[in-house]
Amino acid sequence: MRAGKHSPDLLSIGVIILLGIYIFGPLYLMLLESVAEVWYRGRQWWFPQQVGIKWYEFIFRDPDIFRAIWLTFIIAVTVAGFTIALCMLPAYTVGTGKLKRLQEVLESMGSIPQTIPAVALGVGLLPIYHTLGLLYSFHGVVFAHSIGAIPYVFRNLVRGFNSIDPSLEDAARTLGAGWLTIIRKIYIPILKPYLAAAAVLAFAWSINEFVLTMLLGFPQITNIAVKVYQNAGGYYWSPHLAGSLSVILIIPSMIILFVIERMTGIKLQTV
Amino acid sequence: MKPASIWRNIKSFLYFSPLLIFLIFLVLWPIIQIWYFSISEYGLMNTILLINPGSYVFDSLIFTIQVAGVTTILSVVIGYLIALFLIVRKRYIQVVVNLVRIPLFVPFIVIGFIWRAVMIPKGYGTMILNTIIQLFGYEGNVKLLGTGWAINIAHIWLYIPIAFVISYAALLSVDPDLVDAARNLGASMRHVLAKIYLPLTWRALVTSASIIFLASFVGVSIPLIIGSRITYFPVLIFYTITQKFDLAEAAALSSIFIIVSIFLGFLTYILSVRFGIGGRSYEGREA
Amino acid sequence: MPLKVINVSKRFGSTVALDGISFELNKRDEFFSLLGPSGCGKTTALRIIAGLLDPDEGKVFFEDEDLTYIPPEKRNFGYVFQNYALFPHMTVFENVAFGLKLRKLPQNEIRKRVKESLEMVGLTGLENRRPRQLSGGQQQRVAIARVLAIQPRLLLLDEPLSNLDAKLREKVRFELKDLQKRLGIPAVYVTHDQAEALVLSDRIAVMQNGKIVQIGSPSEIYRRPSTAYVADFIGISNFMKGKVVEYDSSSREVLVETDVGDLIKGYATQDLRKGEKVMLSIRPENIKVINSEKIAKEHNIIKVNVKRITFLGDSYDYRLDYSGWELRMKTLPDIILHEKQQIFVKLMDILVFRMEEGEKR
Numbered sequence: 001m002r003a004g005k006h007s008p009d010l011l012s013i014g015v016i017i018l019l020g021i022y023i024f025g026p027l028y029l030m031l032l033e034s035v036a037e038v039w040y041r042g043r044q045w046w047f048p049q050q051v052g053i054k055w056y057e058f059i060f061r062d063p064d065i066f067r068a069i070w071l072t073f074i075i076a077v078t079v080a081g082f083t084i085a086l087c088m089l090p091a092y093t094v095g096t097g098k099l100k101r102l103q104e105v106l107e108s109m110g111s112i113p114q115t116i117p118a119v120a121l122g123v124g125l126l127p128i129y130h131t132l133g134l135l136y137s138f139h140g141v142v143f144a145h146s147i148g149a150i151p152y153v154f155r156n157l158v159r160g161f162n163s164i165d166p167s168l169e170d171a172a173r174t175l176g177a178g179w180l181t182i183i184r185k186i187y188i189p190i191l192k193p194y195l196a197a198a199a200v201l202a203f204a205w206s207i208n209e210f211v212l213t214m215l216l217g218f219p220q221i222t223n224i225a226v227k228v229y230q231n232a233g234g235y236y237w238s239p240h241l242a243g244s245l246s247v248i249l250i251i252p253s254m255i256i257l258f259v260i261e262r263m264t265g266i267k268l269q270t271v
Numbered sequence: 272m273k274p275a276s277i278w279r280n281i282k283s284f285l286y287f288s289p290l291l292i293f294l295i296f297l298v299l300w301p302i303i304q305i306w307y308f309s310i311s312e313y314g315l316m317n318t319i320l321l322i323n324p325g326s327y328v329f330d331s332l333i334f335t336i337q338v339a340g341v342t343t344i345l346s347v348v349i350g351y352l353i354a355l356f357l358i359v360r361k362r363y364i365q366v367v368v369n370l371v372r373i374p375l376f377v378p379f380i381v382i383g384f385i386w387r388a389v390m391i392p393k394g395y396g397t398m399i400l401n402t403i404i405q406l407f408g409y410e411g412n413v414k415l416l417g418t419g420w421a422i423n424i425a426h427i428w429l430y431i432p433i434a435f436v437i438s439y440a441a442l443l444s445v446d447p448d449l450v451d452a453a454r455n456l457g458a459s460m461r462h463v464l465a466k467i468y469l470p471l472t473w474r475a476l477v478t479s480a481s482i483i484f485l486a487s488f489v490g491v492s493i494p495l496i497i498g499s500r501i502t503y504f505p506v507l508i509f510y511t512i513t514q515k516f517d518l519a520e521a522a523a524l525s526s527i528f529i530i531v532s533i534f535l536g537f538l539t540y541i542l543s544v545r546f547g548i549g550g551r552s553y554e555g556r557e558a
Numbered sequence: 559m560p561l562k563v564i565n566v567s568k569r570f571g572s573t574v575a576l577d578g579i580s581f582e583l584n585k586r587d588e589f590f591s592l593l594g595p596s597g598c599g600k601t602t603a604l605r606i607i608a609g610l611l612d613p614d615e616g617k618v619f620f621e622d623e624d625l626t627y628i629p630p631e632k633r634n635f636g637y638v639f640q641n642y643a644l645f646p647h648m649t650v651f652e653n654v655a656f657g658l659k660l661r662k663l664p665q666n667e668i669r670k671r672v673k674e675s676l677e678m679v680g681l682t683g684l685e686n687r688r689p690r691q692l693s694g695g696q697q698q699r700v701a702i703a704r705v706l707a708i709q710p711r712l713l714l715l716d717e718p719l720s721n722l723d724a725k726l727r728e729k730v731r732f733e734l735k736d737l738q739k740r741l742g743i744p745a746v747y748v749t750h751d752q753a754e755a756l757v758l759s760d761r762i763a764v765m766q767n768g769k770i771v772q773i774g775s776p777s778e779i780y781r782r783p784s785t786a787y788v789a790d791f792i793g794i795s796n797f798m799k800g801k802v803v804e805y806d807s808s809s810r811e812v813l814v815e816t817d818v819g820d821l822i823k824g825y826a827t828q829d830l831r832k833g834e835k836v837m838l839s840i841r842p843e844n845i846k847v848i849n850s851e852k853i854a855k856e857h858n859i860i861k862v863n864v865k866r867i868t869f870l871g872d873s874y875d876y877r878l879d880y881s882g883w884e885l886r887m888k889t890l891p892d893i894i895l896h897e898k899q900q901i902f903v904k905l906m907d908i909l910v911f912r913m914e915e916g917e918k919r
Contacts, residue, residue, distance in 0.1 A: 012362040016370070019353070023373050026385035026428065029395055033388055041393035090290035098283035106287055113298055115536045117489035119508045120525035124301025126518065127308070147297050154290070170610050171643035173630040175657035175708060185656070189647040208378040210492050215512065225380045225492075232384035233496050239388050246381040257376055279612075 030250075033243030055244040065227055069248060072223035075138070076206035079145045080199040083153040086146070087198075091154055092183065095161025096169070110154035113147045121147065122215035129216055136220035144212035145205065152201035160194030161187065193263075200260045204253050224249045302529060308522035318523040328507070328524065332531065335504040338419040339488040342426040347480045349427070350434025355468065358442045359460065368439070375432045383496030386425035390415040390497065396424075422498045426487045433486075434479040441475035442468060481539030489532055504528060559622070560586060560744040561607070561712060566616030567768075568602055575602040577768040578616070584761075587742040589735060591755040594765030595791070600748045601716055603765075607746060608637045608714050620711065636705025636743075637714045641721065642697045644689035650676070650700050651685040657708035675703040678737060695726050702734075706741070713738065713745035719754060731757050752792045756780065764788050784827055786911045789839040796840045796885040799913075805830045812910050814838060816860070818881045823857045824908030835913040842875075842888040844906040847895070858905045864895050878903070 033039075034055055036048030043049070059065050087110070093099060094106045125144065126135070134140030164187065172182050188195070210225035218226055224245055231242035309318045321328040357367050374382070389396035392414070401411030415421045445468060453463050494503035508528060512521040562582040568575045576599045583590050592600040605611040607618055609630035617626045625633060644653050654672045663671070676682050679699040689697055698718060705713065718734075719727045735758050738745050749755050755762050756776040763773045764787075772784040783789035786797065800814035805826065812826040814836055824838060848859065862878040862885065869875075869891070876887040876895065887903065895901060 009360060009362040012356075012360045015353075015356060016363060016366060019367065019370055022428070023370055025395070026382075026389050027373075027377070029388050030381070030385045045393045045398050046395070086289050086293055089286040090288075093283050093286040098286070099280065102284075109294065110290065112294060115485070115533065116298060116302065117491075117505060117525075117528055117532055119489075119491050119505045120305060120528050120532075121298065121301050123508060123512055123518070123521045123525040124303075124305040125297070126512070128300060128304055143297055146293070150290070150293070165641070165643065167639045167641060167643035168645060170605075170608075170630070171637065171639055171704075172645075172656070173610065174608055174633070174635060174637035174714075175704065176631045176634070176660045177656075178631055181660060186645060190645075204376065208380070210378075210380045211509070225378060228378075228380045228384055229492075229496065232380070233387060237391075239384075242384050243388070246378075246384055249378055249381060250376075254376060 030243050030246050033239045034247045036240055036243075039240075055240045056248075058241070059244055059248065065245070068222045068224055068227050071138075071221060072207055072225070072249070073252075075141055075145060075221075075223060076203045078138075078142050079149055079206040080153075080202040082142060083146045083149045083202045084157070084195060084198055087150060087154045087157050088183070091157030092161055092187065095158040096164075096166060107158065110158070111151045114151045118148065118211045119215075122212050125212070125216060134216075136217060138221055141213055141217040141221045144216050145209045146202075147212070148209060149202040149205040152205060153198040156194050156198040156201065157191070160191040160198075163194075164190055196260050196263070200256055203256065207249060207253060305522045305525045305529065308519055309526040312519035313523040318526065321523060322527055328527070331502050331504045331507050332527075334419065334502050335488060338422050338503065339426075339484055341419075342423050342430060342487045343480050343484040345423065346427045346430035346483055347434045347476055350431045350436075350479065351438040351476060353431070353435050354439035354442050355464070357439065358445075358468070359464075371432050371435045373432075374429050377429075379429070379490065379492035380496070382425055382429055383493040386421070386428065386493075387416065387497045390421055390424070392416075416497060419498070419502075422494045422503065425493050425497055426490070429493070430483045430487065433483055437479040437482075438472065438475045441472040445471050478543045481543045485532065485536055485539060488535065489528075559583065560588070560620065561590075561746065562619040562622075563603070563607065564617045564619070566603065566606055566613045566618065568599075568606060568611065568614050574768050575599045576606070576613070579603060579763075579765070579768070579770045580616075581763050581770060581773055583744050583746070585744070587739060587744060589738055589745045589747065589758055589760045591747045591749060591759040591762045592765055593749055593752060593755040593762050593791075595750055598765040599768040600750075600765050602768075604637075604714050604716055604746060604748045607712075608635055609633050610637075634708065634710055635712045635714055636708060636710030638698075638701050638705055638716065638718045640717045642689075642701040642718075644697055644700055644704075646689055649686050649688055650681075650692070653689070653700055654704045654707050656704065661708070671707050672703075675707040676700075678706055678741075679703045680733075694721055694723075695730070698722060698730070702737075706737075710743060713743050715745060715747045717749050720749075720751070727754075734758065756792070764791060781907070782825075782827070783839070783909065786837050786839060789909060789911070794842050794886060796842065796845070796883075798838045798840075798880060798883045798885070800836055800838055800910075802830050802832050802834045802836055802910075805832060812836075813857070814910060816881075818860075820860045821857050822860075822905060822908060824910040826910045828912050830910070830912060837911045837913050839909045839911065840885070840905050841907065842886040844908075845878075845885065845887040846904045846906065847887075847889065847893055848902050848904050856904075858908070859902055860905065861900060861902055864897055864899045864901060867895065867897055 032048065035051050035053065037052040037054045038050035039048035059069070090106070090110070094103065094110075097103060099106065122144075129135040129140050134143070168186055168190075169182055172186050177185065207223065208225065209223075210229055213221065213223050213226050214229065217223075228242050228245045228249065230236070231238040231245065309315075320326070322332070323329060353367070353371060357364055377385075386396075388394055391397065397413065397415060400413050400415075404411035404413065415424070449467055449471075450463055453467050454460075458466065489505060491503075491505035491509055494506050495509060498506060504524075505528070508521055508524045511517055511524060515521075560583045564580050565578045566576055566580070567578050579599075581590070592603055594600050602611065606613050609625065609628060609632075613626065617624060619625065620633070630637075645656065648656065651672055654675055655668050658668045658671055672685070673682070676685070676699075679702050681696060681699045681703060684692065684696065689700065692700065698721070701718065715734075719730055722730060731754060747755070747758060756779075759776055761773060761775055762779050763770045764779060765771065766787055772779060772788050774782070779788065779792055783792060783795075786795075789795040790797070798816060800816045800822065802812060803815050803821065804813040806812070807829060810826045812824055812830055814822045814824060816822060816838075822838060830836065860880055862880045864876060865879045865884070866877040867874060868877075872891070874889050874891055874893070874895075876889065878885040878887055878901075
């Protein structure tokens with residue numbers, strides 16, 4: 001028998017609880033690791049013996065880790081700005097169908113970076129960066145992060161330009177606006193929600209980017225992802241440090257994502 | 272064509288050029304560099320020898336394809352089932368949609384870490400699994416870390432949302448009147464699933480499968496932390512460069528990797544164009 | 559000559575949107591309409607005049623200046639779009655001020671001109687609203703005020719009234735014409751609504767399949783349509799078939815014998831030959847009922863059956879049957895007829911067209 005509309009649906013609730021445990025279980029463990037000051041699993045595998053914020057204090061006191069945190073967010077913001085600036089005109093060309101014959105080709109070009117494995121790209125970039133003097137540099141890392149962020153930014157901007165009534169551009173032109181004015185005064189203000197989505201996804205991609213940072217920036221330029229890797233078994237197994245670093249990596253981006261979705265009404269897609 | 276129209280086309284193309292230049296410098300050039308290195312430095316013959324059946328590179332490729340395949344099948348099936356459940360029960364939709372999407376916003380490296388924490392000896396996962404096995408009367412000392420299954424478990428957690436989002440969008444687009452009509456004609460819910468939903472949405476399965484397979488095939492962060500140390504192919508390349516410091520060999524492996532993944536990408540692209548709903552139609556939808 | 563369009567053609571892929579159209583505006587304040595069904599190329603023509611499209615062939619001149627490849631932003635033409643194309647993110651004030659800001663006018667001048675333009679269209683006090691907070695009629699006024707503010711050399715109007723409801727449309731028509739005459743700006747108006755074109759225009763160009771078939775004043779177009787297509791498109795016309803019996807090329811008077819054998823005298827729009835098959839066109843108001851006694855061997859009198867009577871308030875609409883051709887007759891409500899009654903009617907102001915190849919009627 002199906003339950004009525006307003007009575008609780010026990011089967012659904014059961015499934016949601018199971019899903020919740022599955023989704024949140026590992027995340028709960030991450031939190032637990034981050035606040036575990038003492039945890040001998042041999043004696044008690046389900047809960048730490050002593051709980052506190054020792055590891056967070058450690059993170060903010062260690063200059064090396066603190067620098068990585070700082071760099072993570074600086075790099076991510078730069079990547080968001082850079083990719084948007086880079087994709088703006090191309091997305092305009094594609095999104096408003098300026099080159100009809102090449103439309104398909106140009107549109108798929110924005111997705112190319114997704115089809116090339118990051119590790120392989122890193123191997124190829126290594127000698128190039130070496131020649132250009134970009135190795136271990138801030139700019140080099142920003143460029144590397146931008147490769148993977150471009151598909152998200154480009155797609156969202158194209159979608160934004162698609163959504164704009166083409167007669168607005170015509171109207172602006174007949175009123176005397178050149179292309180720069182049209183972009184500044186018509187497109188950018190209307191595109192705001194899409195720009196926000198693009199920026200957030202680029203930001204999220206950048207803080208996520210570990211392989212290329214490791215290959216091209218490390219040790220001079222590091223980010224939290226690299227620090228998590230080092231403490232999560234890459235160099236040593238230090239779960240409490242890795243846990244608290246993970247929390248610091250996740251919480252701000254989750255908050256930004258949530259705020260942006262609420263503000264713009266756009267469901268962000270990372271696929 | 273008049274000169275003015277040609278100029279307009281050139282101008283539009285110039286607008287596109289920033290992206291083009293970036294892609295040439297940061298994608299095309301590295302790829303050429305890799306091929307150049309693997310041919311001139313490592314030697315074309317040596318590169319070809321790397322993929323001889325029986326070589327460690329060949330084994331690693333096969334292992335990677337197997338693991339990615341298992342990940343794909345399981346995440347597509349589970350994601351589709353969750354979406355189907357939601358469509359049929361029509362309850363607490365927002366809760367489930369928001370819940371399932373969470374893993375998409377967790378950095379890969381963190382996913383690697385948290386699942387490693389679950390699967391270490393005495394970790395939650397290992398202990399719970401052992402307890403269950405002991406309940407059935409066996410000796411419980413499973414070891415997950417370092418196996419292909421560990422990679423599967425973490426990847427599935429990450430890729431279920433993708434399968435779910437695509438399947439849910441496809442299922443939502445099925446006209447509810449069709450279901451009502453079928454019910455009215457005497458079809459049971461099981462019939463409706465088999466005769467209405469599945470035939471109308473199986474393309475979503477193909478699409479999500481191709482996306483997931485490619486993503487899990489090239490992903491390096493998660494296998495790096497929880498997988499066996501070098502058998503996953505992207506990890507093999509990573510270690511060749513960071514621990515063996517052998518750029519030539521890494522380039523040779525990378526060129527093989529790029530060829531294989533482009534081939535697989537092309538294959539899945541053909542599949543999803545032929546049978547799937549295509550990336551774009553899904554993109555446009557906001558579930 | 560304010561505007562001169564010479565032999566302009568445009569194709570989109572394999573479809574020909576415009577096939578060598580030419581026209582010019584004669585007066586400085588002329589209201590010129592491009593009239594035709596959807597897909598006849600009229601909007602394409604307007605977009606080419608505005609510079610939003612490049613013609614494949616032909617030239618556009620304004621005051622003897624070749625504008626053909628001048629970009630739209632340098633033409634200073636005011637274009638009113640069918641959907642108004644108001645900038646959704648700007649207030650009414652900002653929308654109207656948009657073109658003025660681009661012209662780098664001082665702030666107080668901008669404010670003055672925006673105020674003037676909004677007053678002209680009768681829309682004051684809504685400066686801070688956003689377009690989506692306005693009604694359709696108000697949005698349309700903002701769109702007009704926005705182009706008036708830049709003091710355009712030419713007004714281009716793309717079916718600006720088509721999104722308004724019927725009553726408002728009627729009212730705005732006259733306002734629009736008054737405004738245009740008062741400002742003395744030449745205007746090109748695109749519409750598919752013949753009534754609108756008749757009311758607004760000084761001259762009308764009737765378009766069909768990317769070509770202009772006739773240019774003339776509203777009364778010329780109505781009274782002397784050059785083809786059966788125009789006669790059909792403008793107002794209501796009745797058609798019947800016949801054969802030329804006599805033709806006088808100096809007066810253009812032509813005597814036609816209908817299929818039934820009645821002789822009808824009309825005015826030929828083209829030169830005709832004896833024995834040629836022709837099409838007769840009669841306006842409903844030019845069919846008059848006559849008393850049967852009066853019938854002599856007069857021309858233009860035919861016997862018809864009353865098929866259906868519809869009361870329209872100020873008049874009656876009759877559907878008459880003339881040997882299989884349906885004729886519509888419009889009379890004042892003082893004549894009382896019955897359905898299935900047989901009557902005699904006199905036909906006046908008959909136009910005779912050569913039968914076009916492949917024409918079905």
